[in-house]
């Protein structure tokens with residue numbers, strides 16, 4: 001099987017891609033048999049993704065395996081005044097906020113369809129998503145449980161900045177300035 005990754009901007013999100021992203025989202029976060037899960041996936045591709053795609057620095061990466069969309073990841077420039085940045089400002093220690101929050105790359109989500117996990121697709125998506133980013137820092141939140149997401153990020157230089165920031169989720173940061181020159 002061959003997997004390729006494309007890097008896209010807001011204007012390249014067309015109806016066919018939306019449908020494919022909804023399928024991946026539904027497989028990862030919902031139960032395709034449940035109407036409420038299908039609504040949630042529709043809400044993601046028609047509302048949340050559109051709102052995030054209008055933010056400065058938006059970047060979407062899409063993995064295709066033998067012609068089928070198997071995963072995606074996206075993020076944008078995080079700024080004060082946005083929900084998560086403002087929330088972090090209250091939830092994280094002052095020194096972390098000062099050093100990390102504001103004009104960072106906010107990795108909002110990275111997902112691989114369950115049928116295609118364990119093949120290294122998330123690593124490909126990650127590397128395309130962060131390649132050549134202009135920001136100095138990147139942030140995300142996920143559970144530090146030594147599961148696939150934790151291993152994906154810690155294996156690629158992300159560090160836990162705040163162990164419990166949002167229930168079981170930790171705040172992870174990546175210093176983009178320490179990347180080797182491309």
Ligand SMILES: CC(C)(COP(=O)(O)OP(=O)(O)OC[C@H]1O[C@@H](n2cnc3c(N)ncnc32)[C@H](O)[C@@H]1OP(=O)(O)O)[C@@H](O)C(=O)NCCC(=O)NCCS
Nearest residue numbers: 110111112117118119120121122123147148149151152155
């Ligand atoms: C996290 C996720 C994207 C990983 O996708 P994937 O393509 O299957 O991951 P990979 O095959 O690239 O594996 C990633 C790492 O996890 C490890 N891994 C894979 N399956 C694992 C498992 N069942 N248990 C523990 N580690 C596992 C891999 O060995 C790899 O680590 P390594 O680089 O040290 O070898 C996928 O599980 C997913 O979509 N989860 C739901 C959404 C989510 O939680 N996203 C992250 C939040 S931003």
